Amino acid sequence: MNPSRRNLIKGLLISSAAIPAITKTAPIAEKVLKELEAKENEEHNDECYGYYYEPWVLESQEKINYYKALNLVEEVNGKYLVKNPLLPDKCQTYTKEYKYDKYELLPPGADENFYSKCVRCGLCYTACTHMNYHTLKLRGLEKGLKYVGTPVVYDVMNYPCELCMRCTEVCPTDALKEVKPSEVKMGVALIDPDLCWAWNSGDCKSCASACPRGSEVFDFHFNEWGVHTRVKGEECNGCGLCVRACPVPGAAIHVLPKEEYEKRIKNFKNTGMTYDEYLELIKKAEETDPFTATIRSSLNADYLLNVRKAKPLESSGLGE
Ligand code: SF4
Ligand code: SF4
Ligand code: SF4
Structure with missing residues (x-):
């Protein structure tokens, strides 16, 4: 300036x-x-x-x-x-x-069919936690039964996603697709x-x-x-x-x-x-x-x- x-x-x-x-x-x-x-x-x-x-x-x-x-x-x-x-x-x-002004976001690789494909196994959450990023949490009952156990990105200011893509690699059902980091749309x-x-x-x-x-x-x-x-x-x-x-x-x-x-x-x-x-x-x-x-x-x-x-x-x- x-x-x-x-x-x-x-x-x-x-x-x-x-x-x-x-x-x-x-x-x-x-x-x-x-x-x-x-x-x-x-x-x-x-x-x-x-x-x-x-x-x-x-x-x-x-x-x-x-x-x-x-x-x-x-x-x-x-x-x-x-x-x-x-x-x-x-x-x-x-x-x-x-x-x-904080929003919950879907994890990397999730699309509009995410909730029908996710089997609530928690492997993505475990992978993210293991990487020490803590970006994902598993939902409890706060949004209703339909969402219990599903992963969510909940606080990007403190736990942003590092786009390591480990969560997509371990997802057994393709609910989180293995996309390139540049294709992620959270x-x-x-x-x-x-x-x-x-x-x-x-x-x-x-x-x-x-x-x-x-x-x-x-x-x-x-x-x-x-x-x-x-x-x-x-x-x-x-x-x-x-x-x-x-x-x-x-x-x-x-x-x-x-x-x-x-x-x-x-x-x-x-x-x-x-x-x-x-x-x-x-x-x-x-x-x-x-x-x-x-x-x-x-x-x-x-x-x-x-x-x-x-x-x-x-x-x-x-x-x-
Ligand atoms: S891409 Fe990596 S940092 Fe981001 S949610 Fe998945 S495991 Fe966590
Ligand atoms: S980091 Fe914040 S203050 Fe700096 S340019 Fe970006 S939005 Fe603006
Ligand atoms: S990809 Fe988007 S959300 Fe991630 S650091 Fe760049 S501007 Fe921010």
């Missing part, structure tokens, strides 16, 4: 406690908060898009004053929400931490560009470096703001090694089952835009409206550092 822009972002962060309120409260967008509150306790897989993201509710008066001065505050039922600098009629939202990784250092002020490529297939799976967009990373959904195996590698607390990159991924990219964070359109909006602002792009980046860095408690990357220069 251009050093002068980095200094500007840093300056904005430092001054965020010092600017007095100079504008009126922005128009109320009750819909956003109602939608989020209504969906808070719902299950993952419904038709709405409000459950996996959350707004930034400002708590300190200094921050409220600072973002009001930038006309970036929505007051909703006595709460102060930050607006999206690129979409001022929407609130800024962030994908929830991984522990609140899920699809999706980066939230508002949480990702590479889309804000850092030069992070930890996810791409951890990915066993690197540039086959990742796209890189270079501009003076840095190197922006994007997962090519059709190539991703869903192993989760990227999730474990992400330095953002709660991870800026999550692995989703394919259906969930498809839903999210169609209407990313309920903006009415596809995921790719949202990324293009950021890139366009960086090219044509550097002031707004700088505000966006500093706002997201503020959230990362002060709400998510992320450590500043050395390359971002924000921690100096």
Whole structure:
């Protein structure tokens, strides 16, 4: 990232406690908060898009004053929400931490006939445990009798799949097919560009470096703001090694089952835009409206550092 822009972002962060309120409260967008509150306790897989993201509710008066001065505050039922600098009629939202956005995935080599072929022998689980990866667990009664004893990938942040393929080799019924690692489709990784250092002020490529297939799976967009990373959904195996590698607390990159991924990219964070359109909006602002792009980046860095408690990357220069 251009050093002068980095200094500007840093300056904005430092001054965020010092600017007095100079504008009126922005128009109320009750819909956003109602939608989020209504969906808070719902299950993952419904038709709405409000459950996996959350707004930034400002708590300190200094921050409220600072973002009001930038006309970036929505007051909703006595709460102060930050607006999206690129979409001022929407609130800024962030994908929830991984522990609140965690999905069970089918093991490598499983297809739509998996449950009719799996004889619940547990050999895949034993193989994975023997390899010391602990990626698989056998289901108990939590999903009902039909699923008891079936293997599941349950926590890719802590136990990603190393694609060693031992589980597929030992499966006696072909419920886990012996496919090549590059053909595995457990899920699809999706980066939230508002949480990702590479889309804000850092030069992070930890996810791409951890990915066993690197540039086959990742796209890189270079501009003076840095190197922006994007997962090519059709190539991703869903192993989760990227999730474990992400330095953002709660991870800026999550692995989703394919259906969930498809839903999210169609209407990313309920903006009415596809995921790719949202990324293009950021890139366009960086090219044509550097002031707004700088505000966006500093706002997201503020959230990362002060709400998510992320450590500043050395390359971002924000921690100096
Ligand atoms: S491929 Fe290896 S690490 Fe992945 S689930 Fe199978 S045995 Fe475990
Ligand atoms: S992007 Fe992530 S989940 Fe997809 S293959 Fe690479 S490391 Fe695995
Ligand atoms: S590791 Fe996390 S912060 Fe770094 S580029 Fe990937 S998603 Fe972004």
